[in-house]
Amino acid sequence: MLESDIADDIVGVMLTEEQLATRLDEMAADITRDYQGKDLLLVGILKGAIMVMADLSRRIRVPLEMDWMAVSSYGSGTKSSGVVRILKDLDTDLAGRNVLIVEDIIDSGLTLNWLQQNLLSRGAKSVEIATMLRKPESAKVDVDVRYVGFDIPPEFVIGYGLDYAEQYRNVPFIATLAPHVYS
Numbered sequence: 697m698l699e700s701d702i703a704d705d706i707v708g709v710m711l712t713e714e715q716l717a718t719r720l721d722e723m724a725a726d727i728t729r730d731y732q733g734k735d736l737l738l739v740g741i742l743k744g745a746i747m748v749m750a751d752l753s754r755r756i757r758v759p760l761e762m763d764w765m766a767v768s769s770y771g772s773g774t775k776s777s778g779v780v781r782i783l784k785d786l787d788t789d790l791a792g793r794n795v796l797i798v799e800d801i802i803d804s805g806l807t808l809n810w811l812q813q814n815l816l817s818r819g820a821k822s823v824e825i826a827t828m829l830r831k832p833e834s835a836k837v838d839v840d841v842r843y844v845g846f847d848i849p850p851e852f853v854i855g856y857g858l859d860y861a862e863q864y865r866n867v868p869f870i871a872t873l874a875p876h877v878y879s
């Protein structure tokens with residue numbers, strides 16, 4: 697998918713493929729350093745984190761395992777409520793494991809705050825978070841995030857795994873959606 701393929705649907709490109717790749721290199725170098733000699737379990741949050749998981753994990757230079765969870769936050773409308781339902785749980789026993797949650801974006805922080813507590817309660821030794829994007833101005837709860845790709849303004853973005861109505865996940869860059877698409 698190229699920018700010209702969705703030019704009518706977006707206001708503009710926020711982060712290019714090159715910018716994402718450069719930042720992923722840096723994040724993976726930090727993770728490689730921090731988990732040297734430790735076990736590591738990456739937990740990707742479906743579906744948005746598929747691209748980050750694939751690209752970040754390939755750059756990490758320590759042995760690791762991968763598992764996946766799917767969760768839904770319900771509440772009124774499209775906003776996260778902090779009440780989280782597990783749609784697909786992990787296959788892995790977390791007792792004594794070093795878990796690194798891999799996310800696409802942190803908006804209110806409510807989902808990840810719940811998830812971090814949930815995974816810790818299963819006996820994990822550590823539960824850290826890596827996210828490609830974060831919207832600091834949307835934060836409703838303080839989440840301790842170890843690895844952040846980019847802090848972005850509180851605008852609705854698509855691409856690189858992020859969807860609007862299940863579309864645009866295969867866009868290889870991050871873009872701001874044009875208002876006519878969702879109005």
Ligand code: IMP
Pocket residue numbers: 744769776800801802803804805806807808851852853854858859860
């Ligand atoms: P929260 O941090 O609990 O508010 O929820 C974060 C989740 O909301 C993410 O995992 C995304 O699935 C979704 N989300 C938040 N902001 C955006 C956006 O700008 N574009 C697409 N999905 C988003």
Ligand code: MG
Pocket residue numbers: 741742743744745800801
């Ligand atoms: Mg998500």
